[in-house]
Amino acid sequence: MKKILLSLALLANCIAFSQTINLESFATGFSSPVEIAHSGDSRLFVVERGGSIKILNSNGTTNPTPFLSISSLISSGGERGLLGLAFHPNYSTNGYFYVNYTNTAGNTVIARYTVSGSDPNVANTGSATILLTITQPFSNHNGGSIKFGPDGYLYIGMGDGGSGGDPGNRAQNINELLGKMLRIDVNTGSPYSSPANNPYVGIAGADEIWAIGLRNPWKFSFNRNNGDLWIADVGQNAYEEINKVASTQAGLNYGWRCYEGNDVYNSTGCAAQSTMTFPIAVTSHNSGNCSITGGYVYTGTIYPNFQNKYFFTDYCSPRIGMADNSGNITYSNPFNGNSFVTFGEDMAGELYVAAINNGTIYKIKDASLGTADFNKNDFTIYPNPAKTEINIKSNGNTYPEEIVIFDTNGKQVHHQKTKNPELINVKTSHLATGLYIIHITDNTGNTATRKLSIE
Template sequence: MKTSLFFITFLFLNYSHSQIIGLQNFASGFTKPAEITNIGDDRLFVVEQGGIIKILNSNGTVNSSPFLNITGQVSTGGEQGLLGLAFHPNYASNGFFYTNHTNTAGNTVITRYSVDNANPNLANPSSGTILLTIAQPYANHNGGTLKFGPDGYLYIGMGDGGSGGDPENRAQNINELLGKMLRIDVNSGTPYGIPSSNPYVGVAGADEIWAIGLRNPWKFSFDKTLGNLWIADVGQNNVEEINVAPASQAGINYGWRCYEGNDAYNTVSCASQTTMKFPINTINHSSGACSVTGGHVYNGTAFPNFKGLYFFTDYCNPKIGMITSGGTVTYSQAFTGNNFSTFGEDKNGELYIASLNSGTIYKIIDTSLPVDTFDQTQFAIYPNPAHSEIIIQKSNKNYPVEVTLFDMEGKMLLKQKTENKKTNSIQMEHLSKGLYIVTVKNDQGQLLTYKLIFE
């Protein structure tokens, strides 16, 4: 449930706004969350590494029955497990969704399932149809993410097969599916088709390949506004990397094992450096990083200061980074006690982040928004500074339904339901002077955050 806030200050270089990033405790009790996604309604689907997919509702509650449970089919040691989930673009009509897991032999399996015909909160576990099985020579570097691109094709991120240093040079081998970004057509062929624009169709190389030279892409995503493909690729010894390219650009070589980030790693028999695409940003392990976790470009509406920024983090260094379109990156202070494993978006493009070790899912918020700035979903809150009460005025689109007040240490001081009317008065005579955070839930379940000064 929504019980705490963390507040960290960001100052963006070459950016016209400053932000105070908040992580709002949205839900807890998950076991090793590895993916968060949505199907365009109020639900979030949370993938647990052990083989369970749970439904998280907009009020922070979790359905008692899992959406899907395939624990008996999944190997879960180390980096293995149920790692990815993608819903078909036409899920509303066909009910298809796709998973990426390592089976009990340790191999990657891409499977298509259907939703239960009678209950939209349950999958049909017997509907599983295996589309693709990829042998894994080692237990690590499985990739795991799969996403539908803006072209309607299914993209699958594959690690280099594991061990260390890509000993069999699989990432540069165009006849291997490991160390690649794959792209398949799930709407044609048996069990799938190959898009004709894939770079190795009709020539030497595996037809499924879209891009090569990846080590272990731990989360990739598409910018829903610009269509760019963002890939966070886990490094070997020294460097983590963030890559970005137009989603339409085929045949990219991202460089591994020839290069780790921008640095030469093992260039024996490598193609020219000029044929490779290098990262938009690299993170050195001297910063405390060890394993990058990719996120999303923010395309929501609640926090306009975030618009167009790409969010990412690291498993060992729990700071949240943001990259501008020009490549400038800034970091938060550390959200200590968390090993962040994945980001997610809701139907409105608002961002969430999961902690693998604590099983907590946080909503990412910007607490620097002035209280008199609001779009069609924002509310007016006045007076500010306040003395004994505040008035919450409905927005152009929504009514407020619940108000919660926190101090700057994240302690909840007040929670109050509101009435379905234009203005609501909240009495606050008991408060001490200081700065507070007010969250207001609207009648669509969206949570909006404001700063309040009390005198």
């Protein structure tokens, strides 16, 4: 057993440094998808900029009837439209969900809806309650993301109101809701209240503000493991930025318009640099970036390589980036022909990304677990990742005689002997989602150790 555990440890060490991203087409046919959310079950809800929310099932099919359609209420195109969706933490019992859209006047609206009492796949369109309307002076920089934090409050990412360079200096103005991260309590008040520990409650400044100094936060998210808040903020001329802070840090100033990334942009009338919170990572327009799209920290179990990595991309550069907790970034190869604008996270923590230009939802996978990983050896194992079964094929004169599968704690979860020299089928439907180690002993007594992922 010591030898097995040692091999597991060595293999895990190798896995930690292998970071190869692959995309698998999961569903097609969407019109300008800009958000993907889940309600605590296996369904994904895909938000279309034009005003519809569609249900995407775990088998890749899309329900023919939209969950919600509010196209008559919104102005869409460019950076406007139906932009955000968040399900109440108690959605399974109260049926509440929240949307962020620009209305026909171009202003931001945060509204609550309720699911139908008779059909869980359809919303009650007559249940709308408007919580908040924020005037937008220009058509761009509307933000759009809304998320419930680990504290149960609703967070709203607001852009600076648009144009270029924040001409109204709104992001630094504590009496304006634009250019801010807002935080409201949707469980008390009419239609909401501001939590008592919001930084400007009871003093000068808007009660709803949680943080200031954002330009256009195009996607933020909370790490489900530790609550950290990650914000991708779109830059002006030179840099895109990624911010990471503890979700309990109130009253931060992310620096815009005083700073773009780490560089001074327009410091007229700005507070001291020491009062600003600077990004954990920046990307340069010199490398082809132009508009960052934030995603999630991977908290799933299928791909250990991805653990504790924050996924992001850029509208102008079709690569998927991964940032670690120190801000070090690695990139995938380009997925040419795609303009990515949103990520999605399912209930298990697995990740998806959507291309607005072709309406495709892709599942993000670790390509290093593919068949090619084994072809250089005596055996080919496929598919990998697997669901209900794998096949083991001999590539040489030897053949597998014994197959043993262990979980990452070293516990044996499957044992199988065979004398078939051609092709061996191993059932894996009894295995839970996650990473396993497979030992293959051939007819000469040699043993090969490989990694196996079950999804």
